[in-house]
Amino acid sequence: MTRYITRRAAYCALSLLLLSLTIFFFVRVTGDPAALLVEPGASAADIAAIHHRFGLDQPLWVQYGLFMWSLAHGDLGQSFYYQTPVIDLYLSRLPNSLMLAGVAMVFSLLIGIPSGILAAVRVGRFWDSAGKVFALLGLSLPSFWVGLVLILLFSVYLHWLPSSGAGTPLHLIMPAFALGWYFAAAHMRLTRSSMLDVLGSEYIKLARLKGLPEALVITKHAFKNALIPVLTLAGINLVIMVNVAVVVETVFAWPGIGRLLYEGITFRDFPVVQGVVLLGGAMIVVVNLAIDILYAVIDPRIRLER
């Protein structure tokens, strides 16, 4: 068991190292940040001064070494643009992103789980096909367009909800729905297939043979067990939501991590981009590792593989 965990953790560390290397060089290919920070027509000396201040005049491998060295000390560097530590920027945006992702997750589960169960119980019938169309629709609508249409309906015509910004719970409703919509389809599909698996199992047959009413069989016996894989996926998706919300954040001017990364890329703010991508990658890797370990604890067969 310890060996399994050590090996998995080593793999994770390796892929994070690769990611840091990739992102470090990628971000430097996008262009020269000094060109965006000086006024047009600035002298070569001014640009050289900026290069020197940010350490961009050193060879690449020295820059990478310095970056990794300060990373090892828990320092992600300073933003070129905001002149503040990247970690402070990140932490100031993180609560917004988590809140958005959390509410979006609640939305997607509230839609996805009941419709998935309904589709499984009525497999092959009307509600099943309706669910299938719904799932395909969820995958076919760009989330930013859902956001725009929501703004049109609820802000422009009905004046019920604010169209952009953050601050009150009302601000949260539309972005969370636009973000959660796509994931609702995925959660619905998984709930359906997992529910179908459970409904075909021996203990459900037994429960039925005992003469329990069908409603009780489904709610008490099948539902709980069918929920396990769905909640696992939801856990992974929560992390993914934090990291892919950039489009929805753009539409609603939501000050989250996605915006921070997007601005970082357009302003060539190297430390911000490196920091946000690495922290996001670390989140995904750590959650995957935790799930792997959890599964290995539950199911010994996984430990013995490979």
Place this chain on the structure above:
Amino acid sequence: MSAPADVITLPSPPSRAARRRAIRLGDIPIVPAAILIIIALVAIFADQLAPHDPEVGKLTARFKPPFWQSGGSTQYLLGTDQLGRDVLSRLIFGARVSMVVGIMAVIVAGVIGTALGILSGYLRGWVDQVIMRITDTWLALPALTFAIFLAAIVGPSMWNIVIILGVTYWTRYARVIRGEVLSLREREFVQLAVVAGCSKWTIMARHILPNVINSATVLGSLMLGVVIITEATLSFLGVGVPPPQPAWGLMLSDGKQGLMVGYWWLTVFPGCCIMLMVLSANLLGDWLRVKLDPQLRQL
């Protein structure tokens, strides 16, 4: 000629013609197929169909609503945008951008992914290790972030978007194709080819490739929707197809300016086009998956 009684006859495998007949015309989901064909035709004949120049507008005719609303005219059936450009004409030319980018990107991704998947699955060893580690690192970055990055590096243009999307999405092909090749390489016809002295390259090109083409096609049809949405998203964010070219995502981004004052046609029409196309592609892909490739049904 009758076979002797003691010879056991095996059921002969279905002939090529019979298999072709197995896909009957009636099975094809008519509506999505028709929608895609119509969009393709519109894309091809955009020059003849569009009533106005999609890139040049009349500034005196800005923000005209569709013809059935007061203030609209039949000259601009679906209204005009902030530069007085005809929305219908832009939608028609936008179909061309979406079709070209979507199909070309799927092909680029398919060629890269299938080639690497075959190499990885057939050669095994260090080639396999290297390709799969690259795939893993690729997947640690969300696809959209990665695409934004590439767009920032190579700059916006339609053909760059094709390459960006191809380079972003090849990993899915590589994974699936590699898995198939792993089982194919143990099959007898491949072993026989080895015994017959075929080189590795001949085996991969002549014996393995034809057997994974089906899966690649199914994956491609399923990827089409994803690719079109990503293209629209990139254009919406301003790192995709550059203005003044008419792309649906770009139209949505322009439409945002008139959203708060209720110019709904700038948002609703392009979005509906994207939805129709992606939904049709997904429905068709779903059908192909079930029909062509039983192994992919679990995807």
